Amino acid sequence: MTIAAEGLTWKVGRTVIVDNVSLRAEPGKMLGLLGPNGSGKSSLLRLLAGLRKANAGQVTLDGKDLRHIKRSAMARRVALVEQQSSTESNVRVREVVELGRIPHLPPLGGWTRADDAAVDAALERVGMTERGEQYWQSLSGGERQRVHIARALAQTPSELLLDEPTNHLDIQHQIELLRLISDVSLTSIIALHDLNHAAMFCDHVLVMQKGRIVAHGAPEAVLTETLLSEVFRVQARVEPSPHHGKPHIHYLL
Amino acid sequence: MGIIIASTLSANPASAAPTAYPLTLNNCGVDVTFEKAPERAIALGQNSAEIMLLLGLENHMAGTAFWPSRVLPELAKANEQVKLLSVESPSLEAILTERPDFVAAQLLNLLGPESKIAKREDFANLGIPSYVSPGVCATNHDSGDVHGARTDLWNMDLLYQEITELSQIFDVADRGQQVIADFKAREAALRQRVSGESQDLSIVFWFSSPSPADDAYLGGKNGASGFIADLLGGHNVMQTDVEWPTVSWEGIIATNPGVIVIAELDRNRWELDKPEAKIAFLKSDPAVSQLEAVKNGYIVTMDGQAMNPTIRTIYGAEQVADQLEELGLFK
Amino acid sequence: MTALRQAVREQAGPGLLLLLSTVLLLLAVGAGTGIGEMAIPIDTTFFAVTNRLGWSAVDLDPIHQSVIWDYRLSRSLVAACCGAGLALCGAILQSLLRNALAEPYVLGVSAGASTGAVGIIVLGLGAGSITISAGAFVGAFASFAFVALLSNGARGGAGKTILAGVAASQLFNALTSYIVSTSANAQQARDVMFWLLGSFGGVRWSEFQLILVVVIIGFCVCIYFARALDAFAFGDDAAASLGIPVRTVRIVLFGVTALMTATIVSMVGSIGFVGLVVPHAARFIVGPSHERLLPTCVVGGGIFMVLADIVSRVVLPQQVLPIGVVTALVGVPFFSVILYRTERAR
Numbered sequence: 004m005t006i007a008a009e010g011l012t013w014k015v016g017r018t019v020i021v022d023n024v025s026l027r028a029e030p031g032k033m034l035g036l037l038g039p040n041g042s043g044k045s046s047l048l049r050l051l052a053g054l055r056k057a058n059a060g061q062v063t064l065d066g067k068d069l070r071h072i073k074r075s076a077m078a079r080r081v082a083l084v085e086q087q088s089s090t091e092s093n094v095r096v097r098e099v100v101e102l103g104r105i106p107h108l109p110p111l112g113g114w115t116r117a118d119d120a121a122v123d124a125a126l127e128r129v130g131m132t133e134r135g136e137q138y139w140q141s142l143s144g145g146e147r148q149r150v151h152i153a154r155a156l157a158q159t160p161s162e163l164l165l166d167e168p169t170n171h172l173d174i175q176h177q178i179e180l181l182r183l184i185s186d187v188s189l190t191s192i193i194a195l196h197d198l199n200h201a202a203m204f205c206d207h208v209l210v211m212q213k214g215r216i217v218a219h220g221a222p223e224a225v226l227t228e229t230l231l232s233e234v235f236r237v238q239a240r241v242e243p244s245p246h247h248g249k250p251h252i253h254y255l256l
Numbered sequence: 257m258g259i260i261i262a263s264t265l266s267a268n269p270a271s272a273a274p275t276a277y278p279l280t281l282n283n284c285g286v287d288v289t290f291e292k293a294p295e296r297a298i299a300l301g302q303n304s305a306e307i308m309l310l311l312g313l314e315n316h317m318a319g320t321a322f323w324p325s326r327v328l329p330e331l332a333k334a335n336e337q338v339k340l341l342s343v344e345s346p347s348l349e350a351i352l353t354e355r356p357d358f359v360a361a362q363l364l365n366l367l368g369p370e371s372k373i374a375k376r377e378d379f380a381n382l383g384i385p386s387y388v389s390p391g392v393c394a395t396n397h398d399s400g401d402v403h404g405a406r407t408d409l410w411n412m413d414l415l416y417q418e419i420t421e422l423s424q425i426f427d428v429a430d431r432g433q434q435v436i437a438d439f440k441a442r443e444a445a446l447r448q449r450v451s452g453e454s455q456d457l458s459i460v461f462w463f464s465s466p467s468p469a470d471d472a473y474l475g476g477k478n479g480a481s482g483f484i485a486d487l488l489g490g491h492n493v494m495q496t497d498v499e500w501p502t503v504s505w506e507g508i509i510a511t512n513p514g515v516i517v518i519a520e521l522d523r524n525r526w527e528l529d530k531p532e533a534k535i536a537f538l539k540s541d542p543a544v545s546q547l548e549a550v551k552n553g554y555i556v557t558m559d560g561q562a563m564n565p566t567i568r569t570i571y572g573a574e575q576v577a578d579q580l581e582e583l584g585l586f587k
Numbered sequence: 588m589t590a591l592r593q594a595v596r597e598q599a600g601p602g603l604l605l606l607l608s609t610v611l612l613l614l615a616v617g618a619g620t621g622i623g624e625m626a627i628p629i630d631t632t633f634f635a636v637t638n639r640l641g642w643s644a645v646d647l648d649p650i651h652q653s654v655i656w657d658y659r660l661s662r663s664l665v666a667a668c669c670g671a672g673l674a675l676c677g678a679i680l681q682s683l684l685r686n687a688l689a690e691p692y693v694l695g696v697s698a699g700a701s702t703g704a705v706g707i708i709v710l711g712l713g714a715g716s717i718t719i720s721a722g723a724f725v726g727a728f729a730s731f732a733f734v735a736l737l738s739n740g741a742r743g744g745a746g747k748t749i750l751a752g753v754a755a756s757q758l759f760n761a762l763t764s765y766i767v768s769t770s771a772n773a774q775q776a777r778d779v780m781f782w783l784l785g786s787f788g789g790v791r792w793s794e795f796q797l798i799l800v801v802v803i804i805g806f807c808v809c810i811y812f813a814r815a816l817d818a819f820a821f822g823d824d825a826a827a828s829l830g831i832p833v834r835t836v837r838i839v840l841f842g843v844t845a846l847m848t849a850t851i852v853s854m855v856g857s858i859g860f861v862g863l864v865v866p867h868a869a870r871f872i873v874g875p876s877h878e879r880l881l882p883t884c885v886v887g888g889g890i891f892m893v894l895a896d897i898v899s900r901v902v903l904p905q906q907v908l909p910i911g912v913v914t915a916l917v918g919v920p921f922f923s924v925i926l927y928r929t930e931r932a933r
Contacts, residue, residue, distance in 0.1 A: 370720075
């Protein structure tokens with residue numbers, strides 16, 4: 004059991020942002036959240052992370068309603084990587100990753116070797132071990148995202164939620180990041196814009212439009228030319244790639 | 257020694273007995289005791305200093321501080337013999353360096369519970385008696401705030417009380433009575449000058465303004481300015497109880513004052529502190545220059561310090577009376 | 588490198604640093620007690636303190652004894668506490684509001700305090716039974732409540748809170764100006780101005796007791812939330828996802844900083860630059876981690892303020908320069924140096 008949602012609805016004022024969404028993540032698998040801008044992906048992720056309170060429906064973690072789980076306990080299980088999270092603070096890379104240990108620590112002191120080990124492991128996972136003392140402000144966009152992922156990994160979560168983590172990265176780093184996330188054996192829910200990336204890396208995908216789920220399942224089943232036309236408003240041809248076997252979308256002009 | 261002084265001045269009908277030490281006074285709710293006449297007194301505030309100089313106490317004074325304006329010319333020579341700690345607020349250490357045996361203050365923010373300089377306990381703990389002008393502790397309880405609105409017209413009584421008490425403290429009670437008698441005579445003389453008048457002059461007292469366009473700081477109805485106006489058989493045009501109302505020139509024009517008293521200030525903070533600048537403004541401003549008082553030249557200059565309830569008030573009243581007489585407003 | 592950091596973290600590293608800075612602070616307070624307008628020999632200073640503590644019974648000039656103990660020592664200690672409190676509040680607000688220019692008065696506390704003070708000085712509210720300090724304290728909290736209301740509790744987010752603080756400051760400053768211009772005489776306007784500039788002249792031992800308690804409580808609360816404050820570096824959602832109860836933490840910390848600032852402002856007036864500059868200097872020396880930053884701010888703020896007070900007392904003969912002027916004159920170039928060095932370090 005892992006993250007699941009049942010009849011989730013969320014409004015801002017009178018506008019419905021998330022409309023009666025139900026989903027179930029598969030343990031250890033990567034679930035892609037797709038949809039055009041304004042479809043409610045970011046908001047859904049925040050609801051799943053327990054950062055917003057739904058107007059209707061519930062989110063459960065291992066069957067337990069999030070409302071009954073303490074925030075710190077939640078943070079030990081679920082980690083969130085935002086689209087673009089910046090700071091003015093002159094922190095070092097290692098200090099950012101160390102933030103991920105906060106859910107496991109008491110308010111004062113209590114730092115142990117286990118915490119150091121978690122931080123070291125996280126840094127290694129994202130390939131930034133030697134960069135621990137570097138200042139955050141001197142990192143590139145891609146490096147910053149990797150540090151965010153390291154921070155999330157330092158939380159030693161079992162679930163990882165990512166909100167368009169590749170948005171501001173160059174292609175090399177986009178691929179690296181996605182490969183990293185799929186290699187990690189956590190349950191992950193990732194919002195993506197690039198449909199080909201979703202097809203390549205996700206085990207299942209959910210397509211949203213105007214707050215509602217309009218399709219869910221394996222990429223091959225969901226990413227059809229009709230869906231692309233109706234939901235994403237693009238003309239394309241979809242066929243299995245001869246190089247990696249996953250669906251590949253050819254956009255037509 | 258006190259007995260000898262008393263006998264030499266016995267010709268004075270207001271002669272007072274020499275002080276019997278130890279002398280205990282209740283000053284602003286605090287009992288203060290004097291073992292002998294102070295020899296190293298510190299005066300915090302121009303008025304306190306000038307009273308002491310009037311009482312001829314310059315040889316008993318170790319220092320003074322806080323002088324908003326120049327000393328009265330007749331006291332200048334005596335004042336030179338006294339050390340000036342600061343024209344502004346002094347520091348407590350500067351005061352204590354002089355090793356005073358008495359500290360008298362004019363204002364509560366020079367010496368008082370909310371003062372940033374010293375509190376009475378600071379001196380009491382060192383066995384130094386302190387004294388605060390009765391004029392400022394009275395307003396605290398009766399009419400609201402520290403310097404604020406008065407509900408009754410100010411008069412010289414509290415000043416006379418201060419002079420009396422200070423003269424007792426220094427064992428110059430007879431000199432104190434002389435000073436008071438002198439002031440009372442001058443007060444009476446002023447009232448006499450106008451007693452035949454039927455007209456009730458309406459007077460506006462202009463202290464100063466940051467600039468011609470700004471509202472003017474005026475002397476209020478119940479403060480020293482009101483007292484001066486009353487002394488001269490007139491009244492202050494300001495009808496509110498506020499001691500220092502700020503009024504626009506439009507408002508001032510509306511009151512149509514019979515006489516405009518302009519203050520002369522030494523401090524040089526604003527251009528309009530100077531009387532020449534004030535006169536220039538009155539005569540050149542298109543609306544104000546149309547006032548009857550301005551057209552007729554009924555503009556009178558007075559020492560700005562007189563608008564504060566101090567001994568300078570009487571001097572200021574005399575200044576105004578002299579000029580009004582010259583202008584032919586007194587017959 | 589990792590081994591060294593581990594050693595520093597697990598050994599008495601931070602403890603040693605704290606000890607050293609406390610010694611420096613005590614030295615500063617000692618300087619504040621020994622230095623002043625009146626020339627008092629060092630041994631007199633020393634014995635004046637030990638006499639009053641009951642450790643010695645040396646015969647001393649009572650005036651020297653009083654100046655040292657009743658005036659200079661209490662004043663220096665109050666200055667240290669105020670500097671500590673202001674620097675601590677500045678650091679907290681800079682982190683909570685994610686704004687490098689935040690400082691203790693950004694929530695309108697100082698403006699509200701000045702309105703309260705002016706209400707007592709000029710309007711005579713309370714008819715003599717309420718002190719200026721009490722009035723200032725009430726005004727400070729009125730402003731804080733106004734900001735809390737405008738920014739919708741702590742829900743508003745950093746930007747909205749700052750705007751609410753700006754609005755409150757403007758409102759209460761306008762109120763102060765209105766009261767001064769319509770009701771005050773020239774003497775009162777002058778009093779208000781001096782009150783606003785800030786001064787340690789009116790403090791004695793009773794003020795020290797109050798401010799010490801307030802700053803200690805404030806510090807304990809803030810250090811308890813040190814990790815939470817670190818988490819705020821990347822915004823509210825990031826902090827919440829790390830398990831921080833964002834709303835509660837903000838309310839408590841805003842409340843505690845308002846309490847500390849209101850107490851300080853109502854006691855000694857408005858003293859600027861300390862709350863802005865010291866956190867930046869502290870960050871430059873020990874880094875942004877709040878576990879190290881907050882104690883450094885407390886000690887650094889204390890030392891800075893004591894030294895500034897010494898300067899304000901001795902630079903003009905027989906007068907005391909307003910402390911706000913000294914902190915500005917020292918703070919501004921100091922700040923420029925920090926900015927320059929920070930840019931270079933990047």
